[in-house]
Amino acid sequence: MNPYLPILILMGIGAVLALGGVGASAIIGPKRYNRAKLDAYECGIEPTPHALGGGRLPIKYYLVAMTFIVFDIEVVFLYPWAVDFTTLATFGLVAMFAFLALITVPFVYEWRRGGFDWV
Amino acid sequence: MNGVVLAAEGGVAADFSAEPVLASVVKAVLIVVFLLTSVLFAIWFERKVVAKMQLRPGPNWHGPKGLLQSLADAMKLLLKEDVNVTRADRVVYLLAPMISVSASLLVFAVIPFGPSVRIPFTDFSTPAQLTDFPVAVLYILAAASIGVYGIVLGGWSSGSTYPLLGAVRSTAQVISYELAMGLSLVSVFIMAGSMSTSQIVSSQAQVWWFIPLAPAFVVYVISMVGETNRLPFDLPEAEGELVSGYMTEYSSMKFAWFFLAEYINMLNVSAVVTTLFLGGWRAPVPDGFLGDALNTGWLPIIWFLVKVWAVMFFFVWVRGTLLRLRYDQFMVFGWKVLIPVALGWVVVLGAVQWALTIAELPRSTFFYLAAGVVVLVLLPMLFWPEKKRRAEPAEPETLDAFADGYPVPPLPGQKLPASERFGKEVAGNDR
Numbered sequence: 001m002n003p004y005l006p007i008l009i010l011m012g013i014g015a016v017l018a019l020g021g022v023g024a025s026a027i028i029g030p031k032r033y034n035r036a037k038l039d040a041y042e043c044g045i046e047p048t049p050h051a052l053g054g055g056r057l058p059i060k061y062y063l064v065a066m067t068f069i070v071f072d073i074e075v076v077f078l079y080p081w082a083v084d085f086t087t088l089a090t091f092g093l094v095a096m097f098a099f100l101a102l103i104t105v106p107f108v109y110e111w112r113r114g115g116f117d118w119v
Numbered sequence: 120m121n122g123v124v125l126a127a128e129g130g131v132a133a134d135f136s137a138e139p140v141l142a143s144v145v146k147a148v149l150i151v152v153f154l155l156t157s158v159l160f161a162i163w164f165e166r167k168v169v170a171k172m173q174l175r176p177g178p179n180w181h182g183p184k185g186l187l188q189s190l191a192d193a194m195k196l197l198l199k200e201d202v203n204v205t206r207a208d209r210v211v212y213l214l215a216p217m218i219s220v221s222a223s224l225l226v227f228a229v230i231p232f233g234p235s236v237r238i239p240f241t242d243f244s245t246p247a248q249l250t251d252f253p254v255a256v257l258y259i260l261a262a263a264s265i266g267v268y269g270i271v272l273g274g275w276s277s278g279s280t281y282p283l284l285g286a287v288r289s290t291a292q293v294i295s296y297e298l299a300m301g302l303s304l305v306s307v308f309i310m311a312g313s314m315s316t317s318q319i320v321s322s323q324a325q326v327w328w329f330i331p332l333a334p335a336f337v338v339y340v341i342s343m344v345g346e347t348n349r350l351p352f353d354l355p356e357a358e359g360e361l362v363s364g365y366m367t368e369y370s371s372m373k374f375a376w377f378f379l380a381e382y383i384n385m386l387n388v389s390a391v392v393t394t395l396f397l398g399g400w401r402a403p404v405p406d407g408f409l410g411d412a413l414n415t416g417w418l419p420i421i422w423f424l425v426k427v428w429a430v431m432f433f434f435v436w437v438r439g440t441l442l443r444l445r446y447d448q449f450m451v452f453g454w455k456v457l458i459p460v461a462l463g464w465v466v467v468l469g470a471v472q473w474a475l476t477i478a479e480l481p482r483s484t485f486f487y488l489a490a491g492v493v494v495l496v497l498l499p500m501l502f503w504p505e506k507k508r509r510a511e512p513a514e515p516e517t518l519d520a521f522a523d524g525y526p527v528p529p530l531p532g533q534k535l536p537a538s539e540r541f542g543k544e545v546a547g548n549d550r
Contacts, residue, residue, distance in 0.1 A: 118447030
């Protein structure tokens, strides 16, 4: 049997469970209309206009996301090498260490330029 | 480092070639039931343990020792009104908790509960694991990453400020700690020579990987707490700052799914650390003790569950002991400590493994080389130029707070004159 088939089965069960729960509570639960209840939860009389669309975030978050992509790719490159460590032998080790050294350069650069300082 | 020498013997993967589809369906249902009941138990367990740490009784009313309390809470959530906030982006808002919960259910598909077991009263034998394939751990990481979508979309689509902030915080945190987590797993793959979970477990017959790979284990344990948004790293839902983070606008079953996903994720990372570092379903005795009796049949499932719940206890223990970190300290810790340590450990382990298994250096040569490298690293530290002291800040000027007629607070660089009572003897003060 295809070893990925059970994953699909589990996904199916998970989806049924998730949909069923939300659907059941929508049917069973009471419905009492109240304008204030349906408003955004915030202090003050009027909520801040539009967190959605007009909401602005500190640029640091985007920086983290971009750095993440670089290092995530690095980690993904490390996996096949780690699994085939003995087969790739010396060639693999040298190639991987060269790659790690190359990634370390921008890491140090970003560190020194304050890319990881949050404040 | 004796574990290093034992490594790279490889393990045996569980065999799924003869698995009927019906068996998979039954196992999948069992996994979901197991996870749901475990979560109910975990909530009770957490409340009870934290209560004991804080010298109070905890839930003790519903059922024996309050065991049915979480079931009652779940039923209550099901019967509550399903509020859809007006500002929400309806479709995404509905979808987010479902993504969260169904992604969290997926991880246990490749976790081995035990070796091959025989169903009682039949001749049918099957591995105590839903499925396994050569990239099982990669699949675990992928499934865990999908769970982040639930958080991001849920916070974004609520159309409210607190959830939005909680969502971006959570994303930045989870992706940062995912890197450290992924890097710490590399050393397990080097040692086990595989990413299949059953093979990793069987490669730990001699020694559990958390002993030879202690630095990677520590990095994993720290980052798993950050990954699951648990205290002391629960910044996305820091209730003092963000109310409840990304789930602020959710109610009823939609909230329950987020809550459930969080606890299932705790079980997930506990099961992963058990499988990769703590020997999986292997009995906590030396290999060959009492023959094979402790490591075959149904008994290993008990070892597995004991280990998972030990890690769960660690989660609760940490929560009961440590305070929440500040967000900037937390991110700096992830990027400047965990990731460099994890990377450095991969390099060290790669070099050591190369020297011992590929170059097959004699022991004495290896130790001389290792000592040489250590000296080479430590030597510059002796002669490292001392950091230049920053110029002392100028003496702060004394501020006359009442110069403009009404009192003003001091600005940075200014200081208030000492109080008239400063340093004076006060009647009745024995100091």
